[in-house]
Amino acid sequence: MSDAPVTVVTGSRKGIGRFLVERYLERGHIVAGCSREESDLRHERYEHHRLSVADEDAVVEMLSTVRKSAGRIDHLINCAGIASMNHALLTPGATFRAIYETNVFGTFYASREAAKAMQRRRFGRIVNFSSVAVPLRLEGEAAYASSKAAVVALTEVMARELGAFGITVNAVGPTPVDTDLIRGVPKDRMTKLVQRQAVTRMATLEEVAAVVDFFLSPDAALVTGQTLYLGGV
Amino acid sequence: MTSREQVVQLILDVASELNASLETPIDIARREDAPLFGGQGVLDSFGFVSLIVAVEQALDDAGVSVILADERALSQSASPFRTVGSLADYVLAHAS
Numbered sequence: 001m002s003d004a005p006v007t008v009v010t011g012s013r014k015g016i017g018r019f020l021v022e023r024y025l026e027r028g029h030i031v032a033g034c035s036r037e038e039s040d041l042r043h044e045r046y047e048h049h050r051l052s053v054a055d056e057d058a059v060v061e062m063l064s065t066v067r068k069s070a071g072r073i074d075h076l077i078n079c080a081g082i083a084s085m086n087h088a089l090l091t092p093g094a095t096f097r098a099i100y101e102t103n104v105f106g107t108f109y110a111s112r113e114a115a116k117a118m119q120r121r122r123f124g125r126i127v128n129f130s131s132v133a134v135p136l137r138l139e140g141e142a143a144y145a146s147s148k149a150a151v152v153a154l155t156e157v158m159a160r161e162l163g164a165f166g167i168t169v170n171a172v173g174p175t176p177v178d179t180d181l182i183r184g185v186p187k188d189r190m191t192k193l194v195q196r197q198a199v200t201r202m203a204t205l206e207e208v209a210a211v212v213d214f215f216l217s218p219d220a221a222l223v224t225g226q227t228l229y230l231g232g233v
Numbered sequence: 234m235t236s237r238e239q240v241v242q243l244i245l246d247v248a249s250e251l252n253a254s255l256e257t258p259i260d261i262a263r264r265e266d267a268p269l270f271g272g273q274g275v276l277d278s279f280g281f282v283s284l285i286v287a288v289e290q291a292l293d294d295a296g297v298s299v300i301l302a303d304e305r306a307l308s309q310s311a312s313p314f315r316t317v318g319s320l321a322d323y324v325l326a327h328a329s
Contacts, residue, residue, distance in 0.1 A: 064293055116286045164279050 011080030053106025198232025
């Protein structure tokens with residue numbers, strides 16, 4: 001069995017997830033990722049699984065496969081997420097449900113299964129993705145912001161439940177980053193949002209990754225149940 | 234893996250490994266009568282979660298898929314987690 005860290009990244013085909021996969025491959029990790037579509041990333045230490053994180057059985061199978069092939073799981077980064085902007089009065093139930101199924105249920109399924117693999121070695125790092133939409137109480141994002149608030153609560157409760165197993169659970173709450181997730185949002189709305197931050201600009205992928213690096217680091221063993229928001233919200 | 238004896242042995246192997254981290258070890262010498270959780274059981278909630286997850290993974294490694302801590306198991310009046318033997322019976326009844 002290799003000594004290289006084993007890192008699982010959901011939502012790894014593009015955006016922040018893809019950036020993190022390439023970052024940790026460069027650092028020598030064995031990386032497994034997943035997304036609903038096939039990935040064009042080819043690397044001897046990367047394995048892609050085509051699935052939706054909202055599909056519980058598929059997530060269970062993926063994490064079991066990774067544990068068996070790599071021998072263990074050290075890190076899980078829950079990047080998979082979807083958004084939808086709409087006034088609450090114009091948001092269909094199906095949209096609300098789909099956002100929760102990916103952002104909340106998906107995060108839960110992957111965290112539960114990864115933690116099962118991590119607990120035996122009494123070591124693990126789980127990093128979830130929340131959003132500044134939570135503290136900013138963003139109008140027009142009732143479904144997205146509330147799902148990301150649920151991720152914060154999940155982070156805090158699972159941190160307490162998994163602490164005895166040597167597993168930390170934390171979340172990063174990025175400001176908007178220039179990815180597909182925000183492409184559908186009108187530019188003036190995005191400008192207005194960013195103006196509400198202490199530092200009035202979007203985050204870079206590197207700045208988001210720096211927080212993930214910290215949560216994964218061995219020195220952060222006592223940091224758990226925390227959500228670190230960017231931008232000074 | 235279909236024999237009861239094999240499942241009992243798998244649970245005892247997992248329990249033996251887990252005992253190193255338990256304040257009160259599981260009495261594996263009692264084999265299938267060894268108490269686990271509830272009643273005479275020696276496991277606290279931390280030990281219980283550790284045991285159930287480790288047994289699930291050992292079964293998964295042996296090609297047996299079973300979710301042990303589902304609502305069905307947790308709501309049974311006679312808990313399947315009382316002893317090694319009762320847990321083995323539950324595994325055999327629900328494994329796929």
